[in-house]
Amino acid sequence: RTIRLYGGFAGTETDRDDRAPAVNVTVLSGDLDQNDTVNPVGIALDPADLTGNNAYTVCKVQVPVNGAYNTEPVLLTGFTITGGLGGSSGGGLNVGGGACDTDLVSCRIRGNSSAFGGGLLANLNSRELRVENVIVRDNHATTDGGGMNLTSGVSDPALANIRLTGVTFLGNTSDDDGGAIAHIGALELGDCTLNENSAVDGGGALSSGFGARVRIEGCTFNTNTAAVGGALELRSDSEVTGSFFDGNTAGHGGVIWAENGLVVDDCSFTGNEGTAGGIGGGAITVTSATITRSSFVSNLSASSGGALRLVTGSSRIENCLFEGNDGSSGGAAHVVFASVDFVNCAFGGNTAGNGGAVRFDNVTTSSLVNCSFQGNSSLLGGAVSVASSSVDLANTVAWSNAENGSTTALRASVHEGTGSTVTYTHCLLENLNPAGTGNLDGTNPANDPDFTTTTNPLSAPATGADLRLQAGSPAIDQGLNSENDSTLELDGLFRFAGTAIDLGAYEFGSGTVATFASLYPALSPEDDENGNGLSNYLDYALGTDPTGPFDPSGRVLLQGNTLTLPSRAGAGDVFVTWQKSSTLQAGSWSGMVEGVDYTVTSVNTVGVQTITVIELIAPTPPIFFRQSFSTTP
Numbered sequence: 001r002t003i004r005l006y007g008g009f010a011g012t013e014t015d016r017d018d019r020a021p022a023v024n025v026t027v028l029s030g031d032l033d034q035n036d037t038v039n040p041v042g043i044a045l046d047p048a049d050l051t052g053n054n055a056y057t058v059c060k061v062q063v064p065v066n067g068a069y070n071t072e073p074v075l076l077t078g079f080t081i082t083g084g085l086g087g088s089s090g091g092g093l094n095v096g097g098g099a100c101d102t103d104l105v106s107c108r109i110r111g112n113s114s115a116f117g118g119g120l121l122a123n124l125n126s127r128e129l130r131v132e133n134v135i136v137r138d139n140h141a142t143t144d145g146g147g148m149n150l151t152s153g154v155s156d157p158a159l160a161n162i163r164l165t166g167v168t169f170l171g172n173t174s175d176d177d178g179g180a181i182a183h184i185g186a187l188e189l190g191d192c193t194l195n196e197n198s199a200v201d202g203g204g205a206l207s208s209g210f211g212a213r214v215r216i217e218g219c220t221f222n223t224n225t226a227a228v229g230g231a232l233e234l235r236s237d238s239e240v241t242g243s244f245f246d247g248n249t250a251g252h253g254g255v256i257w258a259e260n261g262l263v264v265d266d267c268s269f270t271g272n273e274g275t276a277g278g279i280g281g282g283a284i285t286v287t288s289a290t291i292t293r294s295s296f297v298s299n300l301s302a303s304s305g306g307a308l309r310l311v312t313g314s315s316r317i318e319n320c321l322f323e324g325n326d327g328s329s330g331g332a333a334h335v336v337f338a339s340v341d342f343v344n345c346a347f348g349g350n351t352a353g354n355g356g357a358v359r360f361d362n363v364t365t366s367s368l369v370n371c372s373f374q375g376n377s378s379l380l381g382g383a384v385s386v387a388s389s390s391v392d393l394a395n396t397v398a399w400s401n402a403e404n405g406s407t408t409a410l411r412a413s414v415h416e417g418t419g420s421t422v423t424y425t426h427c428l429l430e431n432l433n434p435a436g437t438g439n440l441d442g443t444n445p446a447n448d449p450d451f452t453t454t455t456n457p458l459s460a461p462a463t464g465a466d467l468r469l470q471a472g473s474p475a476i477d478q479g480l481n482s483e484n485d486s487t488l489e490l491d492g493l494f495r496f497a498g499t500a501i502d503l504g505a506y507e508f509g510s511g512t513v514a515t516f517a518s519l520y521p522a523l524s525p526e527d528d529e530n531g532n533g534l535s536n537y538l539d540y541a542l543g544t545d546p547t548g549p550f551d552p553s554g555r556v557l558l559q560g561n562t563l564t565l566p567s568r569a570g571a572g573d574v575f576v577t578w579q580k581s582s583t584l585q586a587g588s589w590s591g592m593v594e595g596v597d598y599t600v601t602s603v604n605t606v607g608v609q610t611i612t613v614i615e616l617i618a619p620t621p622p623i624f625f626r627q628s629f630s631t632t633p
Contacts, residue, residue, distance in 0.1 A: 007078030030055030044111030056087025062096035090121030117149030145182035152185030203233030237261030251278020281309035288313030330359035348465030355385030381415030543609030
């Protein structure tokens, strides 16, 4: 048998599909003596409205081990659960392991209170809980998990047995952790909305216990508050993708406070705040993270790191936009005792007392690679401030930033503090002409990089800068390819569009795929410009420069059964095939088959070159191998 409970009937239906839960509200209430303050259909709108004798838990789902009852998940759909008060294990709903999975669909859980899990508590080992299209609002926990308290026996979020999809959490509160959700183990959230939840301690929307991991995709977090992690308090490896964060506040990490292993991709952080009395990070405070393809706009920290505070660990921040952020130290980011690489990032209109965009403190190794700075301001280091640290700048451009109100100040672009070592490679920094390789003279006004749109650094924090290069900019094709190991630039276009990488976060002319004709219009593909015995096209197809000296990176190498094969990355006219022959005779070559002739060991793209390493499966008798290029598939 299968246990399925449906709400939403008027009592006159002849078919279950005729029910209308939104019209025929079916209330499961814990108000035992009928004296709570409720709305006209019997729903408590606030836990403060509960009084007298109430059920500790309104509904409990725990199916015993019985062969007749555990063939399908238990289903609850179309109910409103309200009025649970005073217990410790879920005021509205308690879901135990039992003998089967549980599906909670199209329900409302409102106006409940408990020590743990004001709205719902689930304690599961291997059984599954799936919550879909449920509204959880105005519940309270005197300890953890105002909306839900969830415990899973699974540790890997990819295998999570608790999954929330399309769930709305609104106005839930906790006296300790997790205003909306507190959880242990693995958890998956997709397409959920978590707004206006609050916790006294950690995780205004969600708090993860020690060792707990969560995967969040396509969710919205607005106006959540806590002391630590206004939206999210994450204590172990977690992943957040495609999500939006607006107006969240906390003293430590306005949006996210994470201990380690945080992955953030394709997210938006706008108008969040690290409040006074905290350590900072208007959006994120974290020890180690990988943050990619995300925007940080108009975030504020009363302490350090208007958007990011990166502490002690190793992090990579790639293809991110920082605009109009404000912090006391590091308007966009403050790096403290950490190793952080910023790659293809744009910083516009940020402000701070020290380090208008980025501040490095007591850092042993960090870098700014292909970053753009404009319109940033501070009292010390208009764009970048380095104190007791070692930082490398490569392919980076900074122009029209202000230190202490002046764009002509020597340190308007970069301030090097006592005990610091800063190296410059292929950079353009206004008011500076630093030692190093390939740097442009930033004291020459003719080297203005000609950004598309600029903002006045004296008006920071400000938004609206467009740091893409315009035609004729002296920063075009002036970078060093080997300094950047990424494939795409900030717009998500190919990072290498010309004869060399551009300076800054964007690549001019990268709207189209690179071709031999676009890069070398004056050369014939069949000629050998550099006299190395290879045609110009073959040099290009191998990822090397047909106009430059011999480049050993373009060699095909065979060591034992290991074959290393270079080719040009991201080109529209380079198509690679690997072929075999037993005789070397014309017409004897045929395509190699993966798993039969070879296995792929690794594929790595560095600059414009992809290096593929394959392990040959030795044939009997021996045969010959070759890499062939063509301009069409």
